[in-house]
Each structure stands twice: as structure tokens, then as C-alpha cells.
Amino acid sequence: MPGPRRGAVAQPASAASAPAPTARSAIEERRERRRRRRRLAVIWTSAAAIVVLLGAIGSVAYAIMSNVTPEDSAAEEQQPPAEPEAELLQFPDDEPAATPGAEPCTTVRVLSSFENAEMVENLATAYNSQPRNVAGSCVTVTPSKDKSGLAAATVAAGFPAVADDQRPAVWLPDSSTWVDVAQSSGATALRAEGTSVGTSDIVLAMPEQLAQAVGWDAEAPTWTEVFEAAGDSELWSGLGHPEWGAFKLGKTSPLMATSGEAAMFASFGTAAGGLETLTARDVADPAVQTVVHENELATSHYMATPEHFLWHARQAEASGSAADFLSAVIVDEKSVWDYNRGIVSRDGVSRTQEAPPAEQLVPIYPSDGYYAADNPAMRLTGEWIDPVESEAAADFIRFALTAQGQEVVRLSGYRDLNRVLDPGVEQVGQLRVGQAGVVAFPEPDVVTAVQAAFPEVRKRANVLFLLDVSGSMDELISPADSKLTQAKKAIEAALGHFTTGDDIGLAAFAQAPDGAMVPGLVAPVGDIGASRDAFLHSLGGLASMGDTPLYQAVDTFAGQQAASWSPDRINAVVLLSDGENDAPNAATIGQEQMLENLRNLHHSTPVLVFTLAYGADADVATLQSISSATGAHYYDATDPSKLEAVLGDLVTSF
Template identity: 80%
Template sequence: MRSTQRRAARPAFPAGQGAPLVSGAAGSAIEERRLRRRRRRRRVMVWTSVAGIVILVAAIGTVSTMIVSAIAAPEEVATAPEEAEAAPEPELIEFPQDEPAATSGTEPCATVRVLSSHENAEMVENLATAYNSAPRNVGGSCVTVTPAKEKSGVSATMVATGFPTLADEQKPTVWLPDSSTWVDVAQSQGATALRPEGTSVATSDIVLAMPQPLAEAVGWDQQAPTWTEVFEAAGDADLWSGLGHPEWGSFKLGKTSPLMATSGEAAMYASFGTAAGSLEALSVQDIADPAVVTAVHENELATSHYMATPEHFLWHARQAEASGTAADFLSAVIVDEKSVWDYNRGITSRDGVTRTQEAPPAEQLVPIYPADGYYAADNPAMRLTGAWIDPIESEAAADFIRFTRTAQGQEAVRASGYRDLNRQLDAGVESVGKLAADQAGVIPFPAADVVTAVQGAFPEVRKRANVLFLLDVSGSMDEPISPSDTKLTQAKKAIEAALGHFTTGDDVGLAGFAQAPDGAMVPGLISPVADIGGARDGFLGALGGIVSMGDTPLYQAVDAFTAQQAAAWSADRINAVVLLSDGENDAPNAPTIGAEQMLENLRNLHHSTPVLVFTLAYGADADVATLQSISSATGAHYYDATDPTKLQAVLGDLVTSF
């Protein structure tokens, strides 16, 4: 909990005004604009002081037919008196030494399959390696821990439904999401009210990360803003030009989808909390308040677009730096500390799965801990029971979770970029990540009913989409991929399923492209971009009527339809094209635009009326390099469905960007 001395260190300002974003003349100019905008919007935010504690023990429940078991008794947490002048230093946990077996048990080994989130997968892999390196004997058997990872939102649904798509030998024995909030989500999808206690393994604070030059320009590297100030700055179109950096454009705030990642959840809790007047006292009633919903929707307008994992955003930031500056892609992104450490040491991942090591970026990220509090991912470890888990495997799972809290396990936690259960960081991680070791502003995640209410409210408050599905309908789309489907029929099914992500207020359209013998691009726009609330039936009718034909004028289609989307560009929407193609540019019947001219046109649009062109390579013959260059030129993401049977899952992942 923060001491009164820490709270008093922040200068006092008139009620409801807050501290200036920067000092001096630039700060005064920004403050003037902020106050004018405040009056114009008639928005009033009332802040309360935040005093938080780290809650390391996650509540978990029985999920569907599975029972989540308590593994280790959590340490008692003493509650400090409300009016205490200063909170006492917490007593440090003395981690026990690991107690491996003298010799390994007999084979075949009991397998402990651990399902993690993408964010904490490296930590779980390192814990598994450390555990497997010593002899283990559980019930006479040796033990092998095998990690697997999935996006948080997807894994919560898998847990809730009992992993129906996995064979028994692939189903997990332990679930280790990066946040206990996903247990609440899984429970809302089918769990009972039983909530035994689980075990936290590590923590990672969720921060606002900015390229260092931008953090210095706004002064947040020296004095952390409140969440209100973050959202106000993000909504100020003139912020960077007012600070002498018009080349940085508008303030681009990156967020992951709260339906997929913990950092996205945390961003939504902060937004609802600021709108309601308190992060700590956020209630279901607040989330249903029309005035709060309106304020949160206004905050979301500053979001460039949503992505499934923090790694997606950070990969694009690194690509932007390589061609100029990371500021071309983002001004700030809400991520966990571990992701900041990864980025600053040169670790990136285009797909969230495969990680690459490069030289550290020139523009390092600076983690900013908002002055009125921030959340921390608590990484709870839970043992699952189900028909696929035998008693020895369950006992082995308990032994692995015991290991995570030993001196050796906590050493692996710190080496993986996390805070251990004493909130201590590895010195090298702290230095490279520019992390603040002594931060004490963590506030607890909201109650389970608030977690699920925020998830339910997201479709209403998120930034609306203006998106065109652009489908390759050339002759190659007739290729069979199963006894019952061709590429084209599978694509239609995937687009129809993806359409379920969009709601009233989203403008969605459909176009197809092929080249006819006379050189014309056909069939062209077949369902105009319109509010899907009223256009859904027309869209589905047009989708069902598509047939394959002709050659592949890929460059011409991308150039023409992106320009059409740019002509209808709106700052209040995520303006995008979703391109699905199974081949290379092939337009023999009439000359079309070349690849370089197409990319140059896309880059020019990106600086004025930016349209994100998300590209999806469909089938083994897709021109992956060209599709990647198209998405990169527009600040969007490339998706891989070169295995055509995975198209529906990949396209479902893609539309979380909206």
C-alpha cells in the first residue's frame, strides 16, 4: 500500500484539474487545450487517491466437468489500517529449497501438460526446464512437464468447455494463465460457484510503455500521469505538434483486445474506472451507467486498433523504427513489464508464437506507472481434474506447482523477466527493461462480476470499424481442400463466421477480385460498406453468390479498393481492408499497376487517411512476401493460413483487431 508520504509527493492541483502533462510553456499550452476540450466535452472526472496492494492469490472455480484444486496454501496478507500514516514493509517470503527425488521414478513418465498464456509462456517454459532438470519420483513414476500456450481469451473458453477439440493425451493437467481474471471469464462460461483458492507464481505490472523520445517530450518519464491524463492526451489531436513534433502525427494508443489479452482487460478497467470516478470501487452498476459508457467509448476513439497480443504491437513498432521511427506506428501501448523487457533486449515476434532475437532497438521503451494505480498480472497456477487425468498425473501436477514457489522456481521466474512473490526483479531485467523496482501502486483487479461485465460491455464501447473484406475469387479458389470443401467454399464459411464479431454501428462491405478475359476486374464491389446492423442479410446473400473466375489482379485490387476505403476515412473508426488471397499477382489480359507503385500509394495514404490492410495468405501458393509487404506498408498485420484448414481460426484471430 502506498504511504501518505508517497501520495503527498505529488503536487496539489485544483479539484478535477490534475497535474499538467509537461512543465513550462509547452505544459501551459497543453493544459490550455486540455481545459478547453474538457469544457467542450462537458466531461467531469473525479479521482480518488489510490492505495493498492498486490493480490497474489487468485480465486478459481470448478469449470464445467473439471475441478480446479487448491495446490498450496497462500500466505496470509495483513490488511493495513485505513488511516495508517505509512504501511509497514511487507514481510518477505523465505522460499524453500527444492526437494527433488534421489533418483528418478520409473518410465513411462507421468506427463504434466501446462497450458499458459502467450504473455507468460517463456516463464512457464523456463519453469518446466528447471523442474525437468532434476530427478522426480511421484508415485513411483518419473515426471515430464510439457508446456503449451494459447491466447488468454481462447484458453479460458477451452477450459470452460473441457477442451472438446483436443484428444485426451493433449489436454492440460495445469492451467497457468497470466491473470486470475481469465478464471472469472472461464467461470462465466460454464463454471459453478465453488471457488477454492489457487496459487500465484509471479507478477508482472501492466504499464503504459512509450518510445523514449516521446516519453521525454511529454514529460512522463519524469512525472507519471494519471489515467485521466493518459486518456486526455490520447484524445488530443494536436498534442505532438504542440510539443514541436508534428512529424509524429496524432497520438496513437495501442491496446490489445480485452477479449484476448490481460493488458487489454487492464486498459478497459482503467477506462471504466476513470469514467466512473474510481478504479478501486468500479462496480457492475458503473459499467451499465450510460454516462460512463459514453465516456469510455470516447476514450476508445484514440485507439489505433486492437490486436490479440502485446507482441503484435511491439513487432510493428520495431518495423516502424527500422524505416524511420517507432512513433510512426504508436505513441504508447498498454503492456506488461515483461513485454517491455523483451522489446528493449531485441526480442520480437510477428505471430506471437515464433520469437526472434535482434539487436536492441535504438528507441527504447520507457515503462510508465500511472500515478493513481495500475494492475498486475498475477499468474495463478491451477491443477485441473478430469477423466483424462489419472491420480499420478494429478499428484505430479501438484509437485510441479510446489516447485514454482521454491527458491529454484522463483529464480527461474526472475530470470524470465517477472517479479517474484516478494515483487523483486532480477537486476539485469530491471536495468534493460528500465523497470521500477520499488513501485507500490498496484491495485487489485475488479471482482469477478465486474470482470465479466466489462467483457460484455466491450462490443458497445469499442471503436467502431469501417472495413471491407476483399476476397480473391480467381480460378485457383476452386481447388479442393477436403471431400466437401474447395478453397472458395471454406473462405465463405470463414467470412460468415467472422461477421459475427461485428455489431450494429460497424460498417462492413465485401468485394471480390479476378481478371476477366477482356481485362476488367470482376466482380468488384458486391456488398457496399454499410452498417452491418441493417446490411447483414445483403452481405451474406452477396457472399453466397460468389463464384470463382479468371486470373489474379492482386496489385490492382489492393490499390483500387484501399483508395476507396481511404476516400471514406473517418478518424472515429478503424479504417481497414481485410485481404484474403491464395496466389500471386497474375493479370495477363491487361496491364495493371506494379508492386512498387502499389506499395508507394499505400504508404502515401498511410500518412493522410490511413487504411490498415490486414493480409491473410490462404493456401500454399499464396505470395507470402508480397502480402507481408502490403500489411507492413499500412501498419497492419499479416496472418498465415497457408494451411487452408486453419482459415476459420486465423480469420477469427484477425477480426479481434476491430
């Protein structure tokens, strides 16, 4: 049985892939071929190392290795007999202390990703509910969360902006690929060992009626077929559903979220000839990058977390159908379960419970393999962690591997270390059990090569920054900065996200005494590789003035962006405003007409209007309605000190 992938965290071994079928131009022909294709027999086996606690500090090591062996033969009766299944892991019972240790309690801070934060919070609650005594001290586990990519960068830098008493002792990212990213950036705070606490397969999720129409609910496609279908602008019309428009594929940013990484690994793998054989040399191959770029053209736009996409799907259902916003999205199983049970999150951080959607999502497990987020628990090392805290961190990880901890993992929507799901999660999420197809993540050098290549292969942007420069932007938010000067700094920083080939422009709006909207377009939309200096010069020259013709500005510049709309680009406006519509000196468009115009554009030449509320006086409700009308996202910088971070988050959509 092959061993786990190289790296700090043991992961499932590669599953053998079925040969990818030859690509066909007609989706119906591909479906008919799949009907004729004999299903391969697969065997899932697993084994695990022992959990050990070493010395006073303690360390945990755990490995899960899986092997899937398809045997193809001319006739089913000639297939070799199945090998016996490996015995399931036996999880030990938790052993809490008879009485808690002395106060003050040792605090163990655990940093998680946004995707797995609920599981980590539930593990912390369960651990804290029992008495703990580590080296004579009681223990309290306190979780925090951040986007995977940002957390990896923070770990790599050694938490320079975090006070010692707030730094974590455990990092539990959504995937061990982020450990690879942190290590490649010179992380020194990571111990050598880590352990998976649970998994969530990364799947293609589709509204059920769309999956049925294309036949993928019955017979899973290969990744090649997924990307090919996503690039077929007439797919739904050919299947009798022109009302669904073009195929709209949603992805998170591979620089921020595990599902986005997995999507890129699958795209590079299929372009290079196989998910399991992908190398860094393949990633650098111009011919491979060309194919990957073509695959990316089907992407509607990128988002920072799965919750961003799924929130918009619920909004689309409320006004018609989820298919208006989304044909398919690459997410983890846990997100599918959340969606189907009615969990929504507008901002990707806070979560609310609503009624389950009428249009449920179904997970599709591509037939040539799929990845699984492995949730590695990594103890950290640093001068801020004393020996008792380190030992307490090891005790928390030990708990996660007990019968009680693994029950928490299952109830939180994840597969335990035997790949077992909670029956309720399985039913609501329509998740599959017993299937074998998990493919190991690529080697660390491939992970970092894919991240480095993303700026070159991603779908290009056609973006206009639209900045409110009304008189209120003169308000000081620090002794050194007004709202306007702070906004200029944030836009300049965000500009670093874009590269040659992205078309970027700048407009600003206020109302002059004669009723005219000024200054208007100050840096025409053009390739930022050639226009960056001119853009920054125009940005630096902006001054505040007059009132706030918000509706007129949005209507005017969204229309201009629609006039240059291209299906091969993410067409968008990034609107930053600190106030309400206020245009007393001229008759301008009203709110309802502006929103109606945006909705009409969305169905013909869709322009995403991302809105950012800047400062406490921003018209949050209106900005949210503008973004919702266009299928874009609203961002909150009502605390102006957070503007640069929020705008940096926003531009990961491109």
C-alpha cells in the first residue's frame, strides 16, 4: 500500500484514477458514452498510526492512508476478488480529570480557517465542558478564525502584529496544503508533526434540477467533462433549458480557500494528463497553462469563502431560481450540508439559520477522483508558548481523536477518521458514503507552484473603481488621515492584486453646484500593465467636493462597464461610498429605477457591482441592494480603520 504524501501532515494516499474518456463536443454524446461504460470496482482500505503523547510537552502523530485499486477487465466475471476491508479505527474514550486543575486556567488559543471554524468551536466547547488538569492547571481552549490564505501568511510571519498573550498554540487549517504554503514562506513556528482530525470531500455542488438535466446526479463526470461543459455556452439550451442561461461555475480564490485550491489542482491535473501525476514542471508548462486559463473562463468570479457563493444562490432563489446565479460551485461537503439545512452567511463570518432552500444542492463526486480537506491539527512553537500551554495544546488534540471528539467531528458535518458521516448530515447533505475516490493533494512544491501560477491563468478582470469624493470624505479618521486619504491608500494597495492583462479604471463622483456629476472618469479602463502610473497619478489628484449623487453614479458607470462587457472577463464595478444619495441640485435617477436598470443588465451584459460601505454614515441598506441586484457582494468597512483589509478581501473576487 502506498504511503501518504510527503509533507508535515499525513494524508489519505492517492486513489487510482480511471482513464479519462476522450473529450467530445456534444454533452449528450458524452452522457451516452458514460451509460455504456462499465463501472470500475473499487476497494477502500484504511490504516492509522497510534496516537502518542511524548514527555511533559506531548506530541500527537496520526496517519490515515487510503488506497483505491480499480481493476478493469473485459468482462465483470474476470475481475479479481475484492480484498478484505481493513479494520476500522477504534477511538479511545476521553479521560478528563477527576477535578479541574488550579486557576488561573491555562489558555490554549486555536486558530482555524473560516471553513472549519464551527467544528473547531464545537471541539473547544466539548473539551471545555469536562474538567481538565494539565501540569496542575485547569485549561480553557479559545478558538479564533481567519481565511486560510491569510492565516498561512500570518503563521509564516510568526504573528508579528499579535500580542504574545493572543497568539495561538495550535493552528488547525482546513487543509494541510496551507501548511505547505506557510512552510514555503519560511514558517518557523510549526512543529514537524501534525494530525488530521476529520475530513470533508471537495465536490462539485449543483442545484438538483440542473444536475438531473445534465445527468450528473446519476453518473458522475470526469473533471475534464466538468470543465468542458462549463465552457459550453449553449449547454443548457441544448438540454431544453435556455432559461438557465450560460453555465455559471463558482470558485473560491485558491489564494484564500481550500476549495479554490482543489479546483486549480483539478484543472492543472486534467490539463497535464492526470490528477495524481501532476508535477511542478507541468504547472510551469505554457501549454498546460493555456488549457487551465481556458477552463477559468467559465468562472463567474472568485470569492474568498464558499459561504459567499452560497448566500448569493439563496438570494437568487428568493427572486426566481438559484440557477440564475449558479450552475455549479466547487465546495466542500460540509458547505453543501450547511446550505441544504438553511445556514446562510452574507459576510462569510457570521452565520444565521433560515428555512431550508426549496432548491437543494446535490454533491457530484467526479469519477476520476476528488480531494478531501483533511483539517490538520498543528501545534505551534514559539517563545510565547510555555511548557504547560504546549502540553495543554497536545491534550486538546488528543481529545479530538477520542470517541467523544470524533462524535463532535461527525455532528459538525465532517467525516471522522474512518470516513464515517453522521446519518443526519449524510441525509440532509445528500452526501455519499462508501465511495472511494479521494486523491492525495499534490506535493508541496506543486501546491506552491499552482498558487504562484494563479495570477497568470485566472480569468482576467475588467474593473472600474468608483469612489465617492463628496464633502464628507474630508472627515478625519486619524490625526494623519481623512477618509479620502485613507481610501486612496487602500485602493493603491488593492491595485497590487492586478497584473498585466487586467483592465482597470478609476472614476469618482460628487455633485457640483450646477448639478453636474464630477469629476467623473479620471483614469479610463485599460491594461493596468501599461496604465498603472497614470491610474495612481489620477488617484492622487482626487479631492473632495459637493454632494453625493450615488444613484446617478452607479447607473452611469455600470452602464459604461456593460458597454465594454466581455464574456472572457470578470466585468465589475467596485463602489466605495461613505454616505447616502444626496443630490439636491439636479434631477437624477431614483433608487428603484437604478436597481431595475442593474437587474436588466444582469440578464444581458452582467456587471457585478461590489459595494463597500465606508464609515458609520454609509447607506448600508442601499449598498446591499445594489450588490444583490447584480449578483455581487457587499463588504463592510463601517469601521474605517478596516478599509484596507476589507478592500483587500474584496479584490480576491478577481
